[in-house]
Amino acid sequence: MVGKGAMSNSIEEIAGADMLLVIGSNTTEAHPVIALRMKKAVRKGANLVVIDPRKIELTRWANRFIQLKIGTDIPILNAMAHVIINEGLYDAEYVENRTEGFEALKQHVAMYTPEFSSELSGVPAEQIIATAREYAAASPKASICYTLGITEHSCGSHNVQAIANLALLCGNFGRENSGVNPLRGQNNVQGASDMGALPTDLPGYQKLEKPEVREKFEKAWGTPLPKRRGITKITALDQMIKGEVKAVFIMGENTVVSDPCSGHSKRALEAAEFVVVQDIFMNDTARLADVVLPAAAFAEVEGTFANSERRVQRVRKSVEPPGEARADWRILLDLFEYMGLPQDLHSPSEIWDEVAALAPILSGISYERLDREGGIQWPCPTPDHPGTMYLHKDDMDSGLPGQFAPVDHIPPVEEPDDEYPLFLTTGRRRSTYHTGTQTGRAIGFDVLVPHEMAEINPVDALALGIEDGEMVRVSSRRGSLEVHAKVTDRSPVGAIFMAFAHPDTAPTNVLTNDAYDFITETPEFKACAVRVEKLGVGEAVAD
Amino acid sequence: MTTSVATEAPIDVNGVTVPNRPGGRVLEVLRDAGANVPTLCYDDRLEPQGTCRMCLVEVEIDGRTETVASCTAFSEPGMTVRTHTDEIVEYRKTLLEMLLSEIDDPSKDGPRSALGDYEFQDAVREYGARPDAFPPLERREKVDDPNPFIARDYDLCIACFRCTNICNDWEQVAAITVSGRGQDSKIFSHFNNMLLESPCTFCGQCVNTCPTGALTNRKLVDALAPLAPAARPEQLGEQVEMKTPDSWAGGASKKRPQSIPGPSGGPVELGPETAVDRTSTICPYCGVGCGINLLTQDGELVGSEPDFSAPSRGSLCVKGQFGSWDFINSKERLTTPLIKNADGEFEPASWDEALTLVTDRLKHYRDTYGPDSLVFWSSARTTTESNYLAQKFTRVALRTNNIDNCSRT
Numbered sequence: 001m002v003g004k005g006a007m008s009n010s011i012e013e014i015a016g017a018d019m020l021l022v023i024g025s026n027t028t029e030a031h032p033v034i035a036l037r038m039k040k041a042v043r044k045g046a047n048l049v050v051i052d053p054r055k056i057e058l059t060r061w062a063n064r065f066i067q068l069k070i071g072t073d074i075p076i077l078n079a080m081a082h083v084i085i086n087e088g089l090y091d092a093e094y095v096e097n098r099t100e101g102f103e104a105l106k107q108h109v110a111m112y113t114p115e116f117s118s119e120l121s122g123v124p125a126e127q128i129i130a131t132a133r134e135y136a137a138a139s140p141k142a143s144i145c146y147t148l149g150i151t152e153h154s155c156g157s158h159n160v161q162a163i164a165n166l167a168l169l170c171g172n173f174g175r176e177n178s179g180v181n182p183l184r185g186q187n188n189v190q191g192a193s194d195m196g197a198l199p200t201d202l203p204g205y206q207k208l209e210k211p212e213v214r215e216k217f218e219k220a221w222g223t224p225l226p227k228r229r230g231i232t233k234i235t236a237l238d239q240m241i242k243g244e245v246k247a248v249f250i251m252g253e254n255t256v257v258s259d260p261c262s263g264h265s266k267r268a269l270e271a272a273e274f275v276v277v278q279d280i281f282m283n284d285t286a287r288l289a290d291v292v293l294p295a296a297a298f299a300e301v302e303g304t305f306a307n308s309e310r311r312v313q314r315v316r317k318s319v320e321p322p323g324e325a326r327a328d329w330r331i332l333l334d335l336f337e338y339m340g341l342p343q344d345l346h347s348p349s350e351i352w353d354e355v356a357a358l359a360p361i362l363s364g365i366s367y368e369r370l371d372r373e374g375g376i377q378w379p380c381p382t383p384d385h386p387g388t389m390y391l392h393k394d395d396m397d398s399g400l401p402g403q404f405a406p407v408d409h410i411p412p413v414e415e416p417d418d419e420y421p422l423f424l425t426t427g428r429r430r431s432t433y434h435t436g437t438q439t440g441r442a443i444g445f446d447v448l449v450p451h452e453m454a455e456i457n458p459v460d461a462l463a464l465g466i467e468d469g470e471m472v473r474v475s476s477r478r479g480s481l482e483v484h485a486k487v488t489d490r491s492p493v494g495a496i497f498m499a500f501a502h503p504d505t506a507p508t509n510v511l512t513n514d515a516y517d518f519i520t521e522t523p524e525f526k527a528c529a530v531r532v533e534k535l536g537v538g539e540a541v542a543d
Numbered sequence: 544m545t546t547s548v549a550t551e552a553p554i555d556v557n558g559v560t561v562p563n564r565p566g567g568r569v570l571e572v573l574r575d576a577g578a579n580v581p582t583l584c585y586d587d588r589l590e591p592q593g594t595c596r597m598c599l600v601e602v603e604i605d606g607r608t609e610t611v612a613s614c615t616a617f618s619e620p621g622m623t624v625r626t627h628t629d630e631i632v633e634y635r636k637t638l639l640e641m642l643l644s645e646i647d648d649p650s651k652d653g654p655r656s657a658l659g660d661y662e663f664q665d666a667v668r669e670y671g672a673r674p675d676a677f678p679p680l681e682r683r684e685k686v687d688d689p690n691p692f693i694a695r696d697y698d699l700c701i702a703c704f705r706c707t708n709i710c711n712d713w714e715q716v717a718a719i720t721v722s723g724r725g726q727d728s729k730i731f732s733h734f735n736n737m738l739l740e741s742p743c744t745f746c747g748q749c750v751n752t753c754p755t756g757a758l759t760n761r762k763l764v765d766a767l768a769p770l771a772p773a774a775r776p777e778q779l780g781e782q783v784e785m786k787t788p789d790s791w792a793g794g795a796s797k798k799r800p801q802s803i804p805g806p807s808g809g810p811v812e813l814g815p816e817t818a819v820d821r822t823s824t825i826c827p828y829c830g831v832g833c834g835i836n837l838l839t840q841d842g843e844l845v846g847s848e849p850d851f852s853a854p855s856r857g858s859l860c861v862k863g864q865f866g867s868w869d870f871i872n873s874k875e876r877l878t879t880p881l882i883k884n885a886d887g888e889f890e891p892a893s894w895d896e897a898l899t900l901v902t903d904r905l906k907h908y909r910d911t912y913g914p915d916s917l918v919f920w921s922s923a924r925t926t927t928e929s930n931y932l933a934q935k936f937t938r939v940a941l942r943t944n945n946i947d948n949c950s951r952t
Contacts (some may be wrong), residue, residue, distance in 0.1 A: 011854070019680060031829055031831055032744070032746065033831045033833055033860060036713065036715075184829075184830030186829065186923035186949070187825065187826065187923070187924060188922075188924065188925065188926065188930070189830055189949070190830060191926070192921055192922065192923045192930045192948040192949075194927065194930075195921075195947040196931055196934045196946075197947065198947060199945065199946060202938075223810075223939050225938055225939075226942055226943055226944050228915070228944065230915075230918075230943060230944030231915075231918065233947045236920075236945065245915075245916050245917070245945075246912055246916040247908045248918045248920065249901075249919045249931070250920045251925065252921075252924045252925050253923075253924075253948075253949045254920030255949075258949065265777065274904045274905075279877065280870075281877060282875070283890075290882070290883050291882050291897055291900060292881040292889065293879065293880050294876070294877035294880060294881075295925075297870070297876075298824070298825075298871075299822075299824070299837050299867075300871070301926060302878070303928045304927045305926065307825075307830055307832025308832065311832060313825050313832055313834070315824050315926055316823060317822070318820075318822035318824065318839055319837075319842060319843070319871070320842070322878045323877075324880070325880025326894075327929070328922075328929035328933075329929045329932055332929060332932035333932065333935055334898050335898065335901065335940070336936060336939075336940060338901075338902040339936075341940050343932075348926065351928040351932060357928070375854060414854075430745060430862075433866075438862075438866065438870040440829070441693055441870040442865065442869045443762060444865060445861075446693050447690070479612060520584065
């Protein structure tokens with residue numbers, strides 16, 4: 001593995017790539033402004049290859065659309081590595097000087113011939129071979145972009161490793177217009193991770209398990225720190241049901257709607273003895289709380305967000321929060337005080353200064369600089385450092401090796417069978433966002449996407465006698481709902497697609513499977529088995 | 544070495560010396576020099592069109608003088624550029640008067656004037672162009688397009704084609720196109736001329752690049768309160784002080800109008816009369832982090848616009864363009880702490896009551912069952928600073944590493 005959970009390169013650099021391999025990313029809908037840079041690259045002559053089970057809009061700009069079966073990313077990626085190694089197309093110097101584990105990878109991917117992977121993925125072997133050759137030829141100006149279509153699988157972390165293997169083979173790290181670029185889904189998911197809102201990391205990706213790291217923070221914070229790594233959200237839900245976790249504090253997250261197998265997260269929160277929710281709306285999760293704290297929204301606070309390309313940008317207060325709502329940082333400082341641990345911090349700017357003092361990757365960034373220069377990309381270790389456009393440039397000098405990690409194909413935990421014959425894969429649409437808390441209240445947006453839709457291929461629709469627009473029942477082993485059918489060849493034969501932004505009428509996540517990646521514990525939102533049925537005659541149609 | 548000296552020879556812009564921009568355009572050099580030349584068809588994200596002729600300047604090179612469109616002409620070392628000769632000023636004024644004869648009076652009162660001037664109105668006032676200098680020509684028509692976001696009043700269209708160019712070349716959506724030629728040209732959207740029936744994604748870039756206000760953000764304009772008559776900008780035909788080389792050379796002594804970066808790369812002058820406050824911030828949706836300005840009027844959030852100075856260069860999608868503020872103003876916002884009573888009903892509580900209860904209970908579980916009986920879930924929606932405090936609170940006050948955020952889900 002190489003790198004951190006961030007884009008290795010910058011958004012603008014995408015426009016300068018010679019080849020873009022976009023895999024598991026519905027970019028024009030989920031990240032429309034990044035898609036602009038992809039379209040620009042294509043116009044300048046770049047070769048865009050889209051790998052996706054769905055015929056997404058971006059395929060219109062692609063030289064090649066590789067329509068793989070859901071959950072067969074690793075066979076494709078491994079077969080590409082196979083071709084690149086077999087034909088000697090890899091960057092031998094880079095592999096020799098900057099990587100470890102090449103021989104193991106070579107042996108491992110030997111079995112992933114294009115023909116073998118073709119059988120698993122349903123993709124013609126020639127497409128895999130051609131893409132592998134083009135990727136190697138375009139390197140190091142070849143950029144791989146991916147999103148949740150890669151990570152939201154039970155083999156998600158393996159998918160990411162298979163991508164990193166390819167990039168390492170062709171020397172696509174530490175160079176401009178190159179790299180491995182996960183496009184982050186939420187405004188500040190990068191910042192939350194940067195700050196160590198993670199069970200294993202302290203701010204700036206400093207590992208908790210390292211005694212010298214703990215010592216540094218213990219000294220700064222004036223208190224001993226717990227040694228044992230924490231538990232993830234997913235484990236915590238299980239431990240609530242078992243009675244081991246008694247109390248949970250949830251800041252700004254609609255877990256019940258956004259998590260898979262909603263019944264499970266709801267049961268867990270009901271089992272917990274004490275639930276606090278701090279949010280801007282009374283959402284389905286807040287309804288389960290014992291105490292609800294009213295928070296200020298982004299327009300009402302000072303602070304920073306870090307975007308997908310590691311750019312720290314200022315968020316500024318435009319209006320006062322309603323009623324007695326308070327900024328999250330203010331509430332947290334209040335909590336410290338009520339716990340008898342008052343903090344000598346009085347503003348977001350002072351909080352940032354404490355962060356900068358403790359996290360070397362952010363040490364050179366200050367509010368004063370952000371206000372003067374605009375956003376700055378980390379790592380930015382000193383006040384005179386300009387920020388970092390792409391990562392691993394220094395590794396090229398220091399020879400810090402990237403590690404090849406051979407991975408195997410692991411099919412989705414639940415695959416279609418006689419009883420539930422179709423895949424359900426979930427994602428976003430351009431004009432609805434996440435659980436709909438924000439876009440659901442945006443005036444006019446209901447005109448664009450009035451309700452949830454189960455997108456189904458015409459072949460499947462014909463077999464089931466389903467017409468475009470009619471209400472159907474979608475059921476999985478975990479739940480059932482009624483939803484409008486949208487007959488479209490965006491969905492492949494054998495799979496339907498739904499978003500989850502209309503939870504009141506079509507709570508998609510009652511259907512999804514609570515299977516998880518065994519390393520990151522990311523849920524398998526992209527694959528579960530469902531059955532689609534016409535509503536029986538005389539059955540009420542809920543609309 | 545002669546060659547390298549030559550390419551480094553500076554350019555004289557109205558007496559101000561600036562470096563050459565090899566491969567750059569004259570307009571970029573003018574802006575380096577702080578020269579203010581009006582543009583109507585120019586958007587720095589697009590290839591220059593050179594069609595509106597407003598940016599014409601006089602250049603002198605190797606003893607020869609010619610008049611060129613500065614947006615398309617390449618800069619050359621040693622060039623001398625004059626932006627405001629009498630002839631060019633008169634030419635610009637005449638061009639503006641011809642455009643005024645094609646369109647409705649753009650200074651007609653409307654709430655959108657609270658946003659400040661558009662580039663066209665700005666130029667008309669600066670050059671003192673008269674609306675009645677030429678007999679009116681046949682007008683383009685307002686489109687009765689009921690989409691919720693974009694109002695299309697082509698009676699204000701000067702056919703600069705920035706909207707179609709941004710849609711075709713930058714967004715590559717091609718929802719709108721030019722139909723007809725010359726004076727008969729019209730902006731038309733595919734399928735019935737209704738944007739909802741076209742491939743339009745409502746990214747709103749056509750609205751943001753439009754220099755006259757023919758295209759407007761319907762939601763924003765509806766939310767704006769009109770300006771008080773005293774605060775309105777001057778009527779057309781009343782010339783304001785021209786931003787000549789003299790006036791910008793003595794800039795420090797004059798009161799500089801407020802301005803924001805505009806889509807044409809130059810500043811959009813707002814003037815002191817603007818009644819909208821702008822706060823530069825970041826869109827609250829996905830991880831791209833596009834820059835937006837939130838717009839407030841009398842302390843109320845009324846809408847947003849792209850921030851052209853951000854790395855996103857003004858790009859937004861439908862969510863950032865039209866969906867970033869309604870939820871803030873929602874009547875359903877939580878406004879007070881709530882505590883669930885024995886019947887399972889929420890009752891309003893004071894902050895002191897709520898914070899006391901929360902911390903008492905957290906201490907109770909921590910001290911009775913051990914710190915690992917507690918978990919804290921932070922948020923990818925809130926600020927980095929709040930995330931920092933959340934993990935510090937969990938580790939220092941709750942004494943556990945059971946902190947996570949929603950990046951997994």
